[in-house]
Amino acid sequence: MRRALARAARAIDGERRARGVAIDARARATTTTRTRTRDDGDGGRARARALATTPSREDDGRRGEIAIDRSGLRRALEGRARAGDAREEGTRGGLLGHLERAMKFAGGSIPVSEYVRECLTHPEYGYYMRDADVFGKKGDFVTSPEISQVFGELIGVWAALQYEALGSPDTLRIVEFGPGRGTLMADLLRGTRKFAKFRDAVSVHLIEVSPALRKTQAKTLRCGELETTAAEGNARFVSEINDAEVFWHDGLESVPRGPTLVICHEFFDALPVRQFQRTERGWCEKLITIDSEKADSLRLIELSPPSMTLWDALVDRIEKNSGAVLAIDYGEEGPLGNTLEAIKDHKFVHVLDSPGEADLSAYVDFGALRQIVEEKPQSGVKCYGPVTQQQLLLSLGLVPRLEKLVENASSEAQADELVQGCERLVGDGAGDPESGVAPGMGSRYKAIAMVSRGLPKPVGF
Numbered sequence: 001m002r003r004a005l006a007r008a009a010r011a012i013d014g015e016r017r018a019r020g021v022a023i024d025a026r027a028r029a030t031t032t033t034r035t036r037t038r039d040d041g042d043g044g045r046a047r048a049r050a051l052a053t054t055p056s057r058e059d060d061g062r063r064g065e066i067a068i069d070r071s072g073l074r075r076a077l078e079g080r081a082r083a084g085d086a087r088e089e090g091t092r093g094g095l096l097g098h099l100e101r102a103m104k105f106a107g108g109s110i111p112v113s114e115y116v117r118e119c120l121t122h123p124e125y126g127y128y129m130r131d132a133d134v135f136g137k138k139g140d141f142v143t144s145p146e147i148s149q150v151f152g153e154l155i156g157v158w159a160a161l162q163y164e165a166l167g168s169p170d171t172l173r174i175v176e177f178g179p180g181r182g183t184l185m186a187d188l189l190r191g192t193r194k195f196a197k198f199r200d201a202v203s204v205h206l207i208e209v210s211p212a213l214r215k216t217q218a219k220t221l222r223c224g225e226l227e228t229t230a231a232e233g234n235a236r237f238v239s240e241i242n243d244a245e246v247f248w249h250d251g252l253e254s255v256p257r258g259p260t261l262v263i264c265h266e267f268f269d270a271l272p273v274r275q276f277q278r279t280e281r282g283w284c285e286k287l288i289t290i291d292s293e294k295a296d297s298l299r300l301i302e303l304s305p306p307s308m309t310l311w312d313a314l315v316d317r318i319e320k321n322s323g324a325v326l327a328i329d330y331g332e333e334g335p336l337g338n339t340l341e342a343i344k345d346h347k348f349v350h351v352l353d354s355p356g357e358a359d360l361s362a363y364v365d366f367g368a369l370r371q372i373v374e375e376k377p378q379s380g381v382k383c384y385g386p387v388t389q390q391q392l393l394l395s396l397g398l399v400p401r402l403e404k405l406v407e408n409a410s411s412e413a414q415a416d417e418l419v420q421g422c423e424r425l426v427g428d429g430a431g432d433p434e435s436g437v438a439p440g441m442g443s444r445y446k447a448i449a450m451v452s453r454g455l456p457k458p459v460g461f
């Protein structure tokens, strides 16, 4: 962690010297064009306001210095208190009460990463843990697999090609982190089911924190009703789509050994980030409290230790078992400034305004992920990318697949819908909120891959 922070700080300083710009200016520029390319009704306008920070706690040394955001959570708490339900258990107010207690317990404040983790995955009140469907038009955002079946089908092509590159082994674990509704995996299994050797080798391993989403995934994959959320090891589920066995896991550790393909789509952006502020007294971690002072920010960097730990574990996994990893997300080569944002009802909201009710996400630092692989040359694992989503999907045959689907479309309207979906996946346009045109995801979203020793460069990279 210390090494990662020092590396990011060095890189930022180097970058600033080289480019003559300040990181906070860069972060602002990034956020104005930034969109999670979801149906953000305000046309990808960046988050409402940046977190304000102020150094606090007069320490003698650098150790323990903190920068505390005192701006926003109080507003949410006050609003909730006015509504008279701030401490009501089992309601969304429950998360505010929980955060308040966590802050008191920690001496008044918590790191941004803890705030993000609690907001997204608190067992009772976390955003992803609710029964509400957060995906699609009626939810808060739309992701690529939900836009077009072609997305999951092409990831299936990628997986089948990697399987062949691995020498078509008798067993293949396909692991997906954060499968959402399970749509990508369903399209992947459907798209590859005619490929008999692949189909017979595959078992599916879903790593999902949300019991509610595990149930949705079971339905989408046609595994029948998932009665227990502790599905791992307890029962045998088989997808009617291609007869593959399906398992749910809490983490990578329990996925059985053997050749492995890993897919992470919009997963790394959901992992908590820590934010560090360069103040007059050096680098300080940003914390969140319920106090209400404010001050100007200087500079900010973001790190996601859980992303780095997971990427490191994935290198280890494919080194020992052979395989490949594909991650698609929005992000930069890094290092990053303040990219944390919140989306609710297809609009950006302040990250502190609706804890547990809005999706929180942050840009992925692809450079940091690649560096983890480069620091382990003895593993034999090779990392490729990031490349744009456009490049990846076009290389995998998006156009011929679309042509085929359009040919077989049952109506003009269906054909139009198919074309529009694919245009959005690989398009570059900024979108037009006035006329309801969503921004293209072609270059905003990027893919990074790694393959085990001896495997060729994967298609698309």
Ligand SMILES: C[S@@+](CC[C@H](N)C(=O)[O-])C[C@H]1O[C@@H](n2cnc3c(N)ncnc32)[C@H](O)[C@@H]1O
Pocket: 120, 121, 128, 143, 144, 145, 146, 177, 178, 179, 180, 181, 207, 208, 209, 210, 213, 264, 265, 266, 267, 270, 271
């Ligand atoms: C932004 S959604 C992406 C869903 C899906 N991949 C898609 O593209 O439609 C993030 C997913 O990651 C899951 N998730 C978030 N944090 C997680 C964690 N720490 N462990 C496992 N799953 C997590 C969420 O429940 C959700 O399924």
